[in-house]
Amino acid sequence: MKAIVFEGKDHPLKYASIANDPREGMVKLTLKSAALNRRDYWITLGLYPGKPNLPTVLGSDGCGLYEGKEYIICPNVDWGEKSFPSPGYVILGYEHFGTFAESIYVPSNKLYPKPSHLTVEQAAAIPLAGLTAYRALVSRCGAKKNDRVLISGIGGGVALFACQFALALGCEVYVTSGSSGKIEKAKELGVIEGVNYKDPSAMIQLAKKVGGFDVVIDSAGGPGFNTLLKMCRMGANVGIYGGTVGNIDGVSVPNLFFKQISIHGSTMGSDQEFAAMLDLINKHKIIPIVDRRYDLSEGVEAVNSMKNSSQFGKIVLDIA
Ligand SMILES: NC(=O)c1ccc[n+]([C@@H]2O[C@H](COP(=O)([O-])OP(=O)(O)OC[C@H]3O[C@@H](n4cnc5c(N)ncnc54)[C@H](OP(=O)(O)O)[C@@H]3O)[C@@H](O)[C@H]2O)c1
Numbered sequence: 437m438k439a440i441v442f443e444g445k446d447h448p449l450k451y452a453s454i455a456n457d458p459r460e461g462m463v464k465l466t467l468k469s470a471a472l473n474r475r476d477y478w479i480t481l482g483l484y485p486g487k488p489n490l491p492t493v494l495g496s497d498g499c500g501l502y503e504g505k506e507y508i509i510c511p512n513v514d515w516g517e518k519s520f521p522s523p524g525y526v527i528l529g530y531e532h533f534g535t536f537a538e539s540i541y542v543p544s545n546k547l548y549p550k551p552s553h554l555t556v557e558q559a560a561a562i563p564l565a566g567l568t569a570y571r572a573l574v575s576r577c578g579a580k581k582n583d584r585v586l587i588s589g590i591g592g593g594v595a596l597f598a599c600q601f602a603l604a605l606g607c608e609v610y611v612t613s614g615s616s617g618k619i620e621k622a623k624e625l626g627v628i629e630g631v632n633y634k635d636p637s638a639m640i641q642l643a644k645k646v647g648g649f650d651v652v653i654d655s656a657g658g659p660g661f662n663t664l665l666k667m668c669r670m671g672a673n674v675g676i677y678g679g680t681v682g683n684i685d686g687v688s689v690p691n692l693f694f695k696q697i698s699i700h701g702s703t704m705g706s707d708q709e710f711a712a713m714l715d716l717i718n719k720h721k722i723i724p725i726v727d728r729r730y731d732l733s734e735g736v737e738a739v740n741s742m743k744n745s746s747q748f749g750k751i752v753l754d755i756a
Contacts, residue, residue: 439493439537440735440753445482449736454491456533462541463502465509469560470535470732471497472751473593474680477742479530488531494739496528498535499550499560500755507547508559509535510567510710519575519706527564527704535560536735536753545707548714553721561593561724561750562717564704569597570713571705572653572675574605579673581606583650586667588612588633588660590622593750594677596725598653599627601713604720610646612639618748636663643667656681662688668697677702725749732756 441452458464476494478484496511513532516522528534528542550559572594573579585602587595590611602609603626611622612633619630629646631638633656640663643649648669654661658681665687668674674697691697705713716722727747730738732755741751 437538443491459541465500467500467755469499469556470753471561493533495534495536496564499556506550510546565593566597567705568594572702573598576700576702577651577673577675579651583607585651586649588654591618658682674699
C-alpha cells in the first residue's frame with residue numbers, strides 16, 4: 437500500500453509503498469482521511485520517545501470504511517483498564533503502523549462509528565487531539581458550566597478542541613495566541629476575549645479584569661507558565677499536556693500555595709474517555725475545525741508545514 441513512511445530521523449520522510457500484512461485478531465480499515473498532530477512532527481525530528489521497528493507508518497488519527505460503514509479509530513494501544521495508562525501504553529503511528537496510509541489493521545474495539553453530523557475529514561481530525569483535550573479539561577481539571585476557562589495557544593489542534601468542549605459545557609472561555617488573527621477566529625466560535633502570550637502584562641491585566649480563572653489549559657510550559665499561574669483564581673485547576681516551549685522555571689511557590697492551585701499533568705485518555713468525548717461531540721454537534729487538506733501523496737509536505745504553526749485547527753490528509 438502507499439503510505440507516509442518513516443525510516444528514522446536521519447532519513448527523509450517519504451511517500452512510498454510498504455507491505456501491510458494482515459495482523460491476527462485485527463480488522464482492516466480502508467482509510468479515507470487522516471489527520472496530523474505535532475507528535476508526527478516531533479517524531480521526524482527524533483524528539484519523540486519510543487522504540488519502533490523501522491520502517492514504520494506515521495499517523496494517529498483516521499477515519500475509514502469497514503464492512504461498508506464509516507468509523508474513526510481510537511489511537512490507544514494498551515492503555516489498560518485503570519484511569520492512568522499501563523506501562524506498555526503507546527499511541528498508534530510509531531511502534532504500530534499508523535493512519536497516513538491506504539489501510540490499517542486495528543482491533544475492532546478501537547473502531548467507533550463516525551459522528552453522523554461530520555464529514556470524514558472532520559471526523560478524522562478528532563481522535564488524538566480530541567481525547568487529549570477531553571481528559572485535560574474534563575477529567576483532570578473538572579471543568580463545568582460557568583467556570584472561567586483560559587486556553588493557551590488557541591491555534592493548536594488540542595487547544596481548539598479544549599475550547600470547543602469548554603464552550604459546549606457552558607464555560608466562559610478566554611484564550612491566548614501569538615496571532616491576533618487566531619484570537620479573532622476564536623471569538624467567532626464564542627470565545628469572550630484573547631490576549632497575546634508574548635505580552636505577559638496584557639495577560640495579567642486580563643486576569644485582573646475578569647477576576648482570575650478557574651481552569652487553565654496549557655501545552656507550552658516554558659517561562660510563560662508562571663504567568664498562567666498568576667492568572668489563576670483561588671482553587672484553580674491547571675492542566676498541562678505538552679511542553680512545546682520547554683521546561684518551567686521561576687514558578688512563584690507562594691502564588692501556588694496561597695491560591696491553592698492544583699496542577700494536573702495529562703496525557704491522551706482512556707478508551708472510556710474516548711467514548712465520553714464522542715458523546716459530547718455528538719450531543720452538542722461539535723464540528724472540528726479543519727485548517728487545510730492535503731492529498732496523502734503530499735503528506736511529507738503536510739508534516740513539514742507544522743514547523744511554523746501557522747494553522748488554526750487540524751491539518752488533514754485525503755486518502756483516495
Ligand atoms: N500529552 C499528550 O497526550 C499530548 C497530546 C497532544 C499534543 N501534545 C503536545 O501538546 C503540544 C501541542 O500539540 P498540538 O498537536 O495541539 O500542536 P499544534 O496543533 O501544532 O499547536 C501548537 C500551538 O502551540 C502554540 N504555542 C506556541 N508557542 C506558545 C507559547 N509560548 N504559549 C502558548 N502557546 C504556544 C501555538 O499557538 P498559536 O498558534 O495560537 O500561537 C501553536 O499553534 C505539543 O507539544 C504536543 O507534543 C501532548
